[in-house]
Amino acid sequence: MQFFERLDERIRERDSVLCVGLDPDPDRLPDHMAEYDLPRWAFNRRIIDATHEHAAAYKPNAAFYEDPDGWRALVETMAYAHGKDVPVVLDAKRADIGNTARQYAKLLDRADAITVNPYMGRDSLEPFLSKPETGVFVLCRTSNPGGADLQDLELASGEAVYERVAALADLWNTNGNVGLVVGATAPEELESLREQVPDLPFLVPGVGSQGGDAEAAVEFGLAGGVGLINSSRGIIFAGVGGPEGGENFASAAGEAAKRLKRRLNRYR
Numbered sequence: 432m433q434f435f436e437r438l439d440e441r442i443r444e445r446d447s448v449l450c451v452g453l454d455p456d457p458d459r460l461p462d463h464m465a466e467y468d469l470p471r472w473a474f475n476r477r478i479i480d481a482t483h484e485h486a487a488a489y490k491p492n493a494a495f496y497e498d499p500d501g502w503r504a505l506v507e508t509m510a511y512a513h514g515k516d517v518p519v520v521l522d523a524k525r526a527d528i529g530n531t532a533r534q535y536a537k538l539l540d541r542a543d544a545i546t547v548n549p550y551m552g553r554d555s556l557e558p559f560l561s562k563p564e565t566g567v568f569v570l571c572r573t574s575n576p577g578g579a580d581l582q583d584l585e586l587a588s589g590e591a592v593y594e595r596v597a598a599l600a601d602l603w604n605t606n607g608n609v610g611l612v613v614g615a616t617a618p619e620e621l622e623s624l625r626e627q628v629p630d631l632p633f634l635v636p637g638v639g640s641q642g643g644d645a646e647a648a649v650e651f652g653l654a655g656g657v658g659l660i661n662s663s664r665g666i667i668f669a670g671v672g673g674p675e676g677g678e679n680f681a682s683a684a685g686e687a688a689k690r691l692k693r694r695l696n697r698y699r
């Protein structure tokens with residue numbers, strides 16, 4: 432089954448478009464996680480136990496796992512999420528020349544979808560695009576303040592760079608496995624992109640800690656009801672840093688996921 436069909440099923444089954452970001456910043460883990468061999472994995476396992484019923488997908492960001500213990504934690508985390516029947520989008524933002532990209536694409540042996548960087552063009556994404564059963568989210572209009580520096584530049588054709596990226600991603604979607612990353616902090620671009628590429632599902636980060644527009648994220652992020660609205664820190668660290676020292680971090684994350692799922696559902 433193709434990724435977006437599986438995602439559609441999951442969204443319907445859980446009545447949720449919430450994507451829970453698994454970004455276990457070692458500096459923010461509750462102190463008692465230090466007693467575990469792999470603190471990030473121990474933390475994620477509890478987060479998944481507490482949030483999976485509300486999650487349409489999980490999105491670990493590779494940046495939080497790029498060391499030997501980190502990769503072990505990531506592999507365990509992705510397998511555990513799959514054990515709960517939740518699809519995994521690996522936020523790796525990869526792409527490279529062909530033989531290197533082919534190695535990167537092996538990441539998809541363990542994940543259901545991946546984020547990729549379009550800067551190097553079609554051939555740098557071929558090893559990802561050519562796997563019809565896995566999803567490929569192309570960075571289009573990112574949520575960070577500097578996202579405008581390059582992505583908003585106007586081309587000689589009159590279109591903005593992010594609009595050209597969307598048009599290319601639409602062309603590259605010959606296997607029906609392509610989506611776009613569009614930040615909730617850019618609601619106008621979300622709206623115009625939805626009009627431009629009505630069939631591409633969006634992965635929308637920036638809700639929660641980045642203060643993005645949750646209503647616009649839902650209104651414009653979904654294509655035929657399919658898409659993902661992500662929150663990472665706002666969920667996984669909801670109970671960390673308070674007076675309890677993070678003892679109840681998992682139940683706080685579960686509550687935060689339930690609240691955000693319900694809020695997003697009000698706009699569907």
Ligand SMILES: O=c1ccn([C@@H]2O[C@H](COP(=O)(O)O)[C@@H](O)[C@H]2O)c(=O)[nH]1
Binds near residue numbers: 452613638663665
């Ligand atoms: O444009 C983008 C692309 C990716 N991200 C990633 O999403 C999460 C957001 O985390 P929050 O804690 O909910 O802010 C994180 O992994 C980013 O690297 C993004 O924010 N914007």
